[in-house]
Amino acid sequence: AQSVTQLGSHVSVSEGALVLLRCNYxxxxxxxxxxxxxxxxxxxxLLLKYTSAATLVKGINGFEAEFKKSETSFHLTKPSxxxxxxxxxxxxxxxxGYQKVTFGTGTKLQVIP
Amino acid sequence: EAQVTQNPRYLITVTGKKxxxxxxxxxxxxxxxxYRQDPGxxxxxxxxxxxxxxxxxxxxxxxxxxxxxxxxxxxLILESPSPNQTxxxxxxxxxxxxxxxxxxxxxxxxxxxxx
Numbered sequence: 001a002q003s004v005t006q007l008g009s010h011v012s013v014s015e016g017a018l019v020l021l022r023c024n025y026x027x028x029x030x031x032x033x034x035x036x037x038x039x040x041x042x043x044x045x046l047l048l049k050y051t052s053a054a055t056l057v058k059g060i061n062g063f064e065a066e067f068k069k070s071e072t073s074f075h076l077t078k079p080s081x082x083x084x085x086x087x088x089x090x091x092x093x094x095x096x097g098y099q100k101v102t103f104g105t106g107t108k109l110q111v112i113p
Numbered sequence: 114e115a116q117v118t119q120n121p122r123y124l125i126t127v128t129g130k131k132x133x134x135x136x137x138x139x140x141x142x143x144x145x146x147x148y149r150q151d152p153g154x155x156x157x158x159x160x161x162x163x164x165x166x167x168x169x170x171x172x173x174x175x176x177x178x179x180x181x182x183x184x185x186x187x188x189l190i191l192e193s194p195s196p197n198q199t200x201x202x203x204x205x206x207x208x209x210x211x212x213x214x215x216x217x218x219x220x221x222x223x224x225x226x227x228x
Contacts, residue, residue, distance in 0.1 A: 044219045049214070090155060094214075099161065
């Protein structure tokens with residue numbers, strides 16, 4: 001069975017500070033991992049995905065995530081937060097990349113001016 | 114423009130009155146899925162479909178039905194809605210194998226209120 005844990009339902013950072021959103025997964029097989037962002041009143045948009053090609057994955061809007069198998073983690077980072085980054089972020093795992101997809105409970109990012 | 118279209122976007126209805134939420138995608142994707150989003154619970158998968166006439170249960174299928182008669186459409190049916198089905202619903206689609214690691218494309222959501 002696969003599962004995702006996102007630590008921290010709310011994270012606040014100052015504008016210009018480092019953003020770190022945590023995601024830990026469990027999967028019986030090498031997983032596909034995704035980060036999505038949801039802006040208010042919108043659907044989810046893909047930020048980045050891990051598909052075993054490289055452990056450090058770069059996404060849109062300056063975000064990146066590192067796959068660490070030993071820690072079963074896929075944390076999302078951005079060196080410098082911008083006001084426009086305020087949104088809810090979801091980590092997702094799929095052990096086949098196709099069938100069942102499991103989402104975390106989400107982390108709301110607040111950026112303080 | 115590539116998109117997933119859900120209708121209606123908002124609906125307020127009463128307990129027991131059958132309703133259907135439509136979902137259509139124009140990207141020729143094999144895989145489609147329905148999710149519900151509730152505060153503190155994230156997105157939970159209701160049903161998914163790997164191709165026409167092929168559907169399977171997700172994590173929370175109780176009280177819902179789906180059908181996949183055409184590749185582009187994947188309606189969600191609530192035969193007898195109840196207040197605990199009040200939620201924000203999302204439809205999504207993506208390529209099937211061998212491009213199974215592709216991300217999902219999401220619709221804009223349907224907010225259902227069951228009184």
